[in-house]
Amino acid sequence: MKLAAQKIETDILIIGGGTAGCYAALTIAERQAEVTVLIAEKANIKRSGCLAAGVNALNAYIVPGQTPESYLEYVKNDAEGLIREDLVLSMAARLNQVTKKVEELGLVIQKDNNGEYVARGNRNIKINGENIKTILADAVTQKPNIKVLNRVNITDYIIKEGKIIGAYGFSLDSADFYVISAKSVICATGGAAGLYRPNNPGLSRHKMWYSPFNTGAGYAMGIRAGAEMTTFEMRFIALRCKDTIAPTGTIAQGVGAQQINSLGEEYEKNYGSPKTCNRLYSTVMENKNGKGPCYLNTVGITANQESELFKAYLNMAPAQTLRWFENGCGPAEADVEIEGTEPYIVGGHTASGYWVDTRRASTIPGLYAAGDVAGGCPQKYVTGCFAEGEIAALSALEYIEEKTNEWPSNAEVEESKASIDNYLSGEQGIYNIEDVEDAMQKVMDDYAGGISSGYTYNLPKLKVARERIDELIKLSNSLKAKDLHELMSIYEVIDRLYVCKVLIEHLAARKETRWHSFQENADYPDKDDTNWLKYVNSRFVNGEVNLILRDLVKRDEIYEHTH
């Protein structure tokens, strides 16, 4: 099979039709109806991205009595001070208006008798989020100036004279190689799962917290294009219900369940302040010290509470409700066992991703980033991704004024197409796609702080990981695809290998332990504020990951890149 080139022209290309991408498209359509928008989505925007199964609550909202500044303080404290305050504050300032907008689109949000949203804690509101993605997709498809290309895998940006002028991709359904010219590109591909050996490596290998179909494409394309990346070393590892990898927060916050060990002791308080990473770290340590399994203490909740939990999980993580039925008893009769997941790179929860300015511009002109792929701004969750989609959209609109579409040369198009065609022709070597994926996940688990080492790493181990990942990148060049789905799988594994390569250098660079478990450097087990209240950034140049240490950006600063 050989692909045939198809040219498409648009004003703004959005890569990824998930939470941030759909909201960015809607923002553009509503502000400037004459601007054309193309969403390139690898699946179908109706259920693609992180919200396929739904979402249980909106976890970033400024409830009465709170302010964007208090949200910032919460994020800053949870991230041990290492955030971009300008990004978090500009995101937090938009949380309530984007929520109102999505309610207008049809999202059910619980209200009290006075018409106020009902809070669940200090930053959360209650919703029925099972259909949140279909609501967004319906709104997008109703806009005449938004075109959606479903089932198209974008492979790389098109760069001309140092600017991003579009992207290349291929269809999953036909032998089409797309050359997309855009005056501006918004990257909203999400983060990266599947880097490390997962909790359930067999049949249920994809029963994971993060979408297994978010394979770091946006990071990898940015890395290959030489964009600056930040804070990859702040991995996200979720504390989840054992096996089903369903959320624990719904139980913990919903019915006030505490974490207990097998002796029935509440242990979280013994491991420092109640931060996201410490909830996980404390569970890892209890298991390490022989006090596991660990549980959420739900025994004794009422029948009504149990029934509401069954429903809440069906609305976002249905496997957990089925598991309770398979067990023959629900959470009222048996505590819910918990475990940590494999590490992910995800800028909506931690701070990993593109190094962007306050306007969400990457370091490459023409390219903006929003949502999980954008760095510096943890605890975005769903509404924060909407907010960033909006900011990136407004910035891209401003950028395209006076700009015209540009195209790569025919020789460049042929070269890019040939690199894809190469995977579709010739004989399969010794190793297939799954072999390379398994090897990558094993290397990362063994040598870069995966589940098996309790998330701990040291430099001698990282050196092994560095060598092995480089070998696997070489091996991946000889992979072959029998069909277009396999072609996508090849790109998914190659993209993750690039993310791993950069991640390893970031882990090695941070010579302290800033976030337990997320970044647990055995060579430097303590936090070092004197030397390491700095961002670890990097750029991939000529095959090497070049590290850049940057000073903290303050909240009142408008940060601009100095190219």
Next chain:
Amino acid sequence: MSILIDTQKCNGCGKCREVCPGSLLYKNSKGKTEIKFPKDCWGCTSCVKECNFNAIKYYLGADIGGRGSFMYTKQEGNLLHWIIVAPDGTEKVISIDKSQANAY
């Protein structure tokens, strides 16, 4: 994590193929839908909710506590019914009103 598609019930309409976030569902030579990559299923139930023929059974792998039960859904206006079928055939139905927020 995975699903089983009942080829007797599947009419090949393709609504499930369209929405799978992993693009894991394909039409087979008999015009029916099959899951080509069962190990790659996330378990999101997007396909289950699209199927009007109750042809898609959602189950837990034995590696994550599955003991042979499965689930499917039926839409009825604002209600989404989840039918959980135990290995002995007994059914339990949980109905969710989509116009109501979660209690937690």
